[in-house]
Structure formats: structure tokens, C-alpha cells
Amino acid sequence: MSFGDPNNPYGQQGQQPQGQPGYGYPQQGQPQQPPANYGYPQAPPVQPGYGYPGGPAGVPQSMPGLMTAARVLMYIMAGFQIIAAIIFAIALAAVSDVADSDSGDALAGIGFIGVVLLLAIAGVSILLAVKFSSGGTAIRVCTIVYASLIILGSLANFTSGQATGAVGGLISLAIGGIILASMVNSQASAWFNRPRY
Secondary structure, eight states: OOTTOTTOSSSOOOOOOTTOOOSSSOOTTOOOOOOTTOSSOOOOOOOSSSSOTTSOTTOOSSOOHHHHHHHHHHHHHHHHHHHHHHHHHHHHHHHHHHSOHHHHHHHHHHHHHHHHHHHHHHHHHHHHHHTTTTOOHHHHHHHHHHHHHHHHHHHHHHTTOOHHHHHHHHHHHHHHHHHHHHHSSHHHHHHHTSOOO
């Protein structure tokens, strides 16, 4: 057994020429890295702003949180309006049964218009909320008008002098204010003016 035999793994090895790997652990100056095409391909870098890789920078690709909140509040408002229309129709039917025929018919006509108006406003609220994901500037403008009308209606509830009207007016004032505030900021502008493909 010779100590200088390069084929003997147990003996002392002679001096290895620089740059050639030997037995055992790699030398300190040579870091081992996988080849360039090893593993999965790397994802493209994410651009700043909203979106996903490949989208233009600053253009939102998913609905901002304020728009989602306004959308949910519009669904809630539509639910309140449908419930109010049902309660109003039941109360109207009860009052028209008790009243005499002439005044009952007039009251039923006015009440029917009120029920239809509440259901129409609920339908507009649902339609606008559904169109948030695909609509443009027209949906934003219609939502601003809708929220403004909700605020005006809630202020009218305060003047009714009834406690239930004041509570309903306060709730609708808060919801209308949040919807209006979420429609007039820069996130809403960026969302509804985004390019659609």
C-alpha cells in the first residue's frame, strides 16, 4: 500500500492539481450550483401597483377593497328595500281592508306605486352592484346618482318625526355616504376606467 497512490481511497493522497475535483467534499473555493435550467421556470417579476405579472403597471386587475365594500352595501341596501316593500304591501293590504271603498282604493293606488318604486330602486341597486366587475364609467356615474338619492331619501326620513323613520334614515344615510365616498376616489376612477379586453 502506497501513500501516494491516487486510486487508494484510504491512503494519503498526493497534491491535487488546482481546478480538478478530488474525492470527498468539494474544495472551498468552488461553490456547487445547479445548472441554469434545473427545476421549474421562474415567474416573471411582479410589476408595482395592482395586478398580476404581465398587466400594465398601475392598472387594477382585481376589484379594490372599497369597490367590494360598496358592492356589498348595495346588495344590503337592496335587501332592505325589498323587505320594506313587502312590509309596506302587507300594511297597505291591512289598511285597505279596514278603510271604506273610496278611500281604500285611493290608498291602494298610492301604496301600489310606493311598492313598485321600492322594488324598482332595489332592482337598480342589484343591477349596479352586479355590473361593478365589468362596467365602465357609466356604472360609476349611475352609482353616484343612486347613492346621492339614497342620502336625500334618508334625510327625508329624519323629517318624518317618527323614531323608526329616524333610525332607518340614519342607517341609509351611513350606507349611502359610504357608497358615495367609495365612488368618488382615485381607486374607483382607476377601476372603472381600466382597459377591458
